[in-house]
Amino acid sequence: MPRRVLTGYLAVQAALGVAVFAAPAGAALWWGLIGVLSVAAVGWGIRRHRPPRRHPWLLLAGGAAALAIGDVCYELSIRAVGAVGETLAGLADVAYLATFGLLAAGVLSLTRTTVALRDRSGMLDTLVLVLVTGLITWTLVVAPLLADVDLPAPEKALRVVHSIGGVLVVVVMLRLAAVAWRDPTVIALTVGATGMLVSDVCYAVAELGAGWQAGGPAELGWYAFYLSWGVAALHPNMARLATPVDPRPQDIAAMRIGLVTLTCLTVPVLLAIQAFLGGPADLSDGLVAAAAAGLTTLLAVTRVADSVAGHRDAVHRERSLRAAGTRLLSATTTVEVADALRWSVARLLPPKTRHELLFAIYRPAVESGADRVDVEAWAGWQPQVVIGHRLPVDAARRRSRVVPTRLLHPELASRLGPAPATLVATLAAPAPSAGSGTALLVTATDGVLTASQDAIEVLAAQAALALHRMAATEESARRDRDRYLNLVAGSTGDAVMIVGSDGRIRYASPPCGQLLGVEPQILADWHDVLHPDDQPQLAxxxxxxxxxxxxxxxxxxxxxxxPDGSHVLLEVRCRDLRQVQGVRGLVLTMSDLADQRRRDSELVRRRLDRSAPGQNRRSLRHRFR
Known part of the structure; x- marks a missing residue:
């Protein structure tokens, strides 16, 4: 069906094209039928192929219809006389103006983020450059030539609109053709736009000379426009051309800002040139206007450049935070969290920024019980310094603060170097009992730290969440392990106790209280459980x-x-399982030797009782006593 429709369309258009040049007297009828057939082809293509976005093709169909109306009115105005002719000529001008407006809107709608063109920023920059070049050419070349031609001002304006509109349509289609040069729909649209521009240029040149002669070869461009745009709408790729896709992230290059600056300075430069060419009377006012316009443009472009730089830095920080969040989410140890912090801080700061990073581990001067810090948990956090004082962070308002380096504690200032400012961001500890003053310190210039404070504060919060997640996971695993060990070890006479590197008891099975005479408390120091005389042998x-x-x-x-003064004889075995996940300590297995001997004696007695008849069981019992 589509191939038969396309063949029929080409056949009818070919017949009408021959009629235009063979019978110019009926040009109004022929051009009207050609335009109607082209619009009908676009409508059939929309109904048949159902593009996701129909309005670009509806605008193109409207532009083709307006051009056909303009051609019919123009051909009729040539043959009419009096007021009728003038009215038809006016309607033709209005139709031509509407043509370029509809076509420009349609082709620009096709340049939105679609399958064919994912980034129209470059195309818009090209259009700006083309328009500025056209303005310079018109001001310095075309306008002086038209000044000598006896044409009304409306007709001169109409020539300008035709030129700008045709160039705009052609440039957009050439941009699409450069991106999708294999797409038949794009090729057909480009051929049609180029043909229309060539015919308009030929018409303008003829009007400035001997006059326009209908039925000449220059009209082939308009015929190619109608024919090609109908073919483009009939092809199945017309739906793909308008398929929207997600836009890609863009980075505004410095060259584009420079291009915008040059194009914006074009008008002040032209004002200055016209002031010099206008004579002494217009020189002062023209130069003042040009200077004011130029300075205003430079200030506006500078403001835009600053906004672009700020946007680029914000996007970079957002991407770095996203990458840091991914690394912290996959971290399973505190060492991996420290590595992620070092890597992320270097990326969050501006490139080539000299900075120092330091981890401050808060450890109170008097360490006992819950105030003791697990030093091994922080061993991988390098470089680090252990402090015995709180850090200058107001945790009630926010988690970070920028302070002068010289105002920090001397033991911190000596490690941070000569940087003028330091950002202090609090971190959560890997163990619930660690001090809340543990923090990340970053030194750099004051302005750099102030700009990156929010990002580093978010990074510190993500690290705190990662540490709390690992602590909660370890605590849950410890509870499951303790529950399992209680079930297993509770039915035996052996007692199991796990002592961490910091000397705190991480686990104690129920038999420990029976053997030692005191119930060991979790996270208590093992020195508090044993008698002072027995502590050296355990150490x-x-x-x-x-x-x-x-x-x-x-x-x-x-x-x-x-504690009650009695003694117990124990057999103790100790294994170092501090590197085993889920244990993280020294495992003590204790058994009561007196109970073991009693069990052995009971076993011997039972064997003697089951001995063969005729043996002296009493003497055997005395022998094994």
Whole structure:
């Protein structure tokens, strides 16, 4: 069906084209039929192929219809006389003006983010350059020539509109053809726009000379316009040309800002040239107007350049924060969080900015119980400094603060170097008992830190969430592990206790309270559980187990004193499992030797009772006592 329609359309258009040049007396009828057929082809293509965006093709169809109306009115005005002829000529001019308006709107609608053209910024820059070049040519070349031609002012304005409109349509179509040069629809539209521009130029030149002669070869351009645009609408690719797609992120280059600056300065330069050419009377006023316009343009462009630079920096910070959030989301250890912070801070600051980064670990001067900091958890946070004082951050208002480096504590200022300002951003600790003063310190110039403060503060908040997530995950895993160990170890006589690197008890099975005579509290110090006389032997055992790299067990036998004054004889085994995820400590396994001997004696007695008849079981019992 589409191929038969296309063949029929070409056949009818060919017959009408022959009639235009063979019988010029009926040109009004022929041009009207050609235009109607072209508009009908566009309408059929819209109905058949159903493009996602119809209004560009409706505007193109309207432009073709307006051009056909203008051609019919023009041909009739030539043969009419008096007021009728003048009225028809006026209607033709109005139709021609509407033609270029509709065609320009239609082709510009096709340049929105579609499959064929994803970025129309370059095309718009090209149009601006073309229009500025046309303005310069008109002011310096064409306008002086038209001044000597006896034409009314409306007709001169009409020539200008025709020229600008034709150039606009052709430039847009050439831009589309350069991007989608294999698309038959784009090629047909480009051929039609070029033909119309060539015929308009020939008509304008003829009007300035001997006059326009109807039926000449110059009319082939208008005929090519009608024919090609109908073919473009009948092709199935007309729907693809108007398919919208998501726009791509763009970065405004400095060359484009320079191009905009040059184009904006064109009008002041032309004003200055006209002032010099106009004579001494117009020189002063023209130069003042040109200077004011030029300065205003430069100030406006400078403001736009600043806004573009700020937008570019904001986009860069947003992308860096997104990448940092991805890295922090996938982090499973505090070392990975520290690496993500170092990498992200370097990207959030402007390029080539000299800066220093330091992690301040808050550890109170008196460490006991809940105030102790897990030093191993922060070992990978380098460079770092351990402090015993709170940092100057008002956590009630926000998580960061820019302060002069010289006003910081001397132990911090000496590590940060000569930078004038320091950004202090608080971080959460990996363990719930760590101090809240742990922070990230970044030094650079004051203006750089102020511009990046919000981004670094968001980065610190994301790092805090990552640390809390890991702490919550570890705490949940510890609860599951303790529940499992309680179920397993609670039914045996052995007691299991896990001691962390900081000396805190991370786990104690229920039999620990029965063996030691005191119930060990989670996160309590193991020194608080044992008698002072028994602490050295446990310290030696923990140190010996920590020196073994293979994780093998170290054994010993102890006679521990309980709080009630009684003693218990224990067999203790210790393994270093601080590198094992979910344990993170030294595992002590303790068993009561007295209970073990009683169990062994009971086992021997049962075996003797089941011995063969005829043996002296009593003497055997005395032998194994």
């Amino acid at each position: 030696r055992l923990l140190a010996e187990a920590g020196e073994r790299d293979d994780g093998s067990a170290v054994g010993a036998q102890w006679a521990l004193r309980r």
